[in-house]
Amino acid sequence: MVLPDRRWAALLGRFPAPRVVITDDGSGIAAALSECWSETAVQRCLVHVQRNVRTYLTGRPRTEAGKALLRLGRALTRIHAPAEAAAWLAALHDWHQ
Structure with a gap:
């Protein structure tokens, strides 16, 4: 703790x-x-989340998984409604699969 x-x-x-x-x-x-x-x-703070994602992946990830995760991170600040948040979570879940 x-x-x-x-x-x-x-x-x-x-x-x-x-x-x-x-x-x-x-x-x-x-x-x-x-x-x-x-x-x-x-x-x-979503901007801090985006910065953390970019720190771990760099601005130009080489793998398809990295590129997809970077796109998800960048999409965070474009969520403005609960339905968009649910779609983003579904996309993150799909990425994990």
Whole structure:
């Protein structure tokens, strides 16, 4: 279990809990959010997800699987409706298969 960074917890304790927080998913803030605002939904920043995908795959993957995964990562910021999110999840599931 990751203990929350006391500085994050002190900062979060100064504000009322929002319904949703968007974060880069750093371990310090994630633990503090869990402790201080346990009812708040946490969304990972999609731009940071895309950057992580590109870091692992490079901007020009050589394999077909890598190219397909990069396309999926790039598609994340174009999702605007629940049906699009469901289609993206289905495509990710297909990629895993």
